[in-house]
Amino acid sequence: MTHKSAAIIADKLTKLYGDLLAVDGISFQVDEGEIFGFLGPNGSGKTSTIRMLVGLSRPSGGRASVLGYDLPGESSQAKRYVGVVPDSSNLYDELSARENLLFMARLYGVPRKEQNSRVHRLLQDFGLYERRDDLFGTFSRGMKRALTIAAALVHEPRLLFLDEPTAGLDAAAARSLRRLISGLREKGMTVFLTTHYLTEADMLCDRIAILVQGRIVRIDTPEGLKHLIQDQSLIEFSFRGDVSALLADLQSRLEGGQAALLDSSRIRVYGGDPPRIFDAVFQSSRESGIGLESASTIRPSLEDAFLQITGLSPQVMAADKGSGKGSGVGR
Amino acid sequence: MAKVMGKVREKMMEKMMWQDQMRGVYHIAIKDMKTYYLKPPAISWGMVFPLAWTLAFYLRNPGDFAELVPGLLAMTIIFSTTAAEAVVINFELRLGTLERLLLTPLSMTSVLLGKVLGGFLFGLMMTAIVAAGAVIYLGLQPDFVGLALISLISLMVFSSMGALFSLSVREVFEAQTLLNLPRFLMVFLCGVVYPVSALPEGLQLFSRLLPLTYTVQGLKASFFQEQGAVLAWDLIILFLFLILFLLPAIRLLQRRFS
Numbered sequence: 001m002t003h004k005s006a007a008i009i010a011d012k013l014t015k016l017y018g019d020l021l022a023v024d025g026i027s028f029q030v031d032e033g034e035i036f037g038f039l040g041p042n043g044s045g046k047t048s049t050i051r052m053l054v055g056l057s058r059p060s061g062g063r064a065s066v067l068g069y070d071l072p073g074e075s076s077q078a079k080r081y082v083g084v085v086p087d088s089s090n091l092y093d094e095l096s097a098r099e100n101l102l103f104m105a106r107l108y109g110v111p112r113k114e115q116n117s118r119v120h121r122l123l124q125d126f127g128l129y130e131r132r133d134d135l136f137g138t139f140s141r142g143m144k145r146a147l148t149i150a151a152a153l154v155h156e157p158r159l160l161f162l163d164e165p166t167a168g169l170d171a172a173a174a175r176s177l178r179r180l181i182s183g184l185r186e187k188g189m190t191v192f193l194t195t196h197y198l199t200e201a202d203m204l205c206d207r208i209a210i211l212v213q214g215r216i217v218r219i220d221t222p223e224g225l226k227h228l229i230q231d232q233s234l235i236e237f238s239f240r241g242d243v244s245a246l247l248a249d250l251q252s253r254l255e256g257g258q259a260a261l262l263d264s265s266r267i268r269v270y271g272g273d274p275p276r277i278f279d280a281v282f283q284s285s286r287e288s289g290i291g292l293e294s295a296s297t298i299r300p301s302l303e304d305a306f307l308q309i310t311g312l313s314p315q316v317m318a319a320d321k322g323s324g325k326g327s328g329v330g331r
Numbered sequence: 332m333a334k335v336m337g338k339v340r341e342k343m344m345e346k347m348m349w350q351d352q353m354r355g356v357y358h359i360a361i362k363d364m365k366t367y368y369l370k371p372p373a374i375s376w377g378m379v380f381p382l383a384w385t386l387a388f389y390l391r392n393p394g395d396f397a398e399l400v401p402g403l404l405a406m407t408i409i410f411s412t413t414a415a416e417a418v419v420i421n422f423e424l425r426l427g428t429l430e431r432l433l434l435t436p437l438s439m440t441s442v443l444l445g446k447v448l449g450g451f452l453f454g455l456m457m458t459a460i461v462a463a464g465a466v467i468y469l470g471l472q473p474d475f476v477g478l479a480l481i482s483l484i485s486l487m488v489f490s491s492m493g494a495l496f497s498l499s500v501r502e503v504f505e506a507q508t509l510l511n512l513p514r515f516l517m518v519f520l521c522g523v524v525y526p527v528s529a530l531p532e533g534l535q536l537f538s539r540l541l542p543l544t545y546t547v548q549g550l551k552a553s554f555f556q557e558q559g560a561v562l563a564w565d566l567i568i569l570f571l572f573l574i575l576f577l578l579p580a581i582r583l584l585q586r587r588f589s
Contacts, residue, residue: 055433056433080436086431090428090430092428104435106355107436108436109354
């Protein structure tokens with residue numbers, strides 16, 4: 001047994017798949033009762049880290065413990081107190097919502113007399129009670145996701161791993177799920193949340209680790225991350241045409257500022273001297289013949305902090321797993 | 332005193348964990364029965380194929396059909412168990428539900444045993460139907476204990492073999508295709524339709540390396556009340572085959588997920 005107040009401790013945790021270094025010696029600690037966000041673009045090592053922490057794959061190097069149990073040696077003991085929501089909703093299409101939850105309750109050794117009451121309570125909490133006898137295969141994407149989360153809670157875990165819980169959901173379903181996740185914090189559960197939706201992490205997490213190419217580049221509270229760029233100017237320019245090809249030229253004109261493409265017609269500039277930035281953008285717009293539509297200074301968001309810290313474009317983060325759709329965050 | 336109490340507690344925990352694991356094996360098998368037994372690949376390869384083949388042999392030669400019963404029963408055992416394994420394992424591999432089972436406190440061995448038990452129970456139902464039909468319709472009087480023993484161990488052997496082959500591929504159709512190689516090889520070389528003694532000497536030796544030979548031999552011993560020693564040897568050899576299939580299957584499952 002290790003630290004009592006730490007739900008997860010990772011120390012130089014490493015994962016190699018052949019020659020590919022998926023997780024590069026990361027170290028962090030998650031305290032009991034907090035919602036800890038693991039933020040990074042697809043392929044940054046989030047799922048590989050979760051797989052090691054839930055005992056599905058062996059670390060190539062380093063050490064980790066979950067709820068005081070050392071991994072991988074004591075993973076079967078740890079699994080009794082851990083719930084996992086994988087990135088896909090993988091319950092049984094041929095079983096009803098109730099049967100799926102009962103099956104999971106039995107595998108986790110929930111006492112027989114408590115099984116039905118827990119299942120019914122979860123179905124009610126997740127708004128699925130009316131559909132309890134319908135087959136999982138007939139559910140909508142949002143309902144499947146909700147039942148998958150319910151299945152991970154049936155044994156009342158102390159720690160919940162949520163891997164991309166709202167990926168591919170429409171705005172309403174994503175909002176509803178985020179409310180449920182917030183509710184878990186009030187019950188004192190520790191939540192380890194991986195997401196590539198910045199606004200979602202901002203709304204839900206007490207602390208956030210930013211992961212890029214298998215390495216943690218920063219761990220802080222959402223406010224702390226935003227504070228990093230609070231003193232810098234942030235100006236957003238909208239153009240009347242596609243400015244993707246202009247970015248390199250514009251960057252060379254900005255002294256001390258950093259330009260990032262938000263979409264094909266919008267550019268955000270971080271830092272630098274505002275009058276000079278305006279001059280550079282106006283000049284670039286005149287020379288290219290692409291008219292400037294608007295310019296505004298903005299308050300830094302977590303997305304801005306993330307872009308500044310990682311140097312990645314928001315499009316890289318917005319790219320959804322599998323579906324290519326957004327989560328509906330902020331929509 | 333405290334040390335003794337600690338050891339007692341440890342033993343109780345171990346016993347509880349062992350019971351939890353066995354309960355998990357049972358629940359996985361029951362869930363597989365509900366979920367997968369009526370899937371088309373299980374029906375076509377596990378039910379229709381052995382029943383159709385049995386019927387074809389009966390219609391061709393109803394007079395001498397009793398002699399073929401042990402072989403056809405063996406064929407039912409191998410096809411029903413392996414077809415069910417391909418379904419219970421490969422559907423779950425494809426949908427990611429097998430991974431979900433591995434997230435529970437169950438060990439990989441228990442998860443695999445649950446899957447093997449799923450194939451075993453499917454095979455048991457099919458074998459019981461064919462055996463009961465043969466015994467009642469043809470008026471055969473087998474040694475029921477011997478028949479039960481050889482059938483049960485064979486069902487476990489071929490269910491484990493099915494698990495081993497199914498774990499090496501991803502899709503159900505791939506598993507069924509891959510399994511056809513050992514299934515048909517054994518049907519032709521292990522005395523199901525042609526007696527092993529009628530095969531060339533080299534093939535006779537080769538058939539000794541195949542588990543179905545001992546199933547057919549054991550079933551013949553049970554149906555035609557042959558010497559008990561033959562049956563005992565068949566049971567021992569089949570038990571060795573069970574270990575030979577089960578251990579690599581567990582290793583393969585571990586390798587897939589680590």
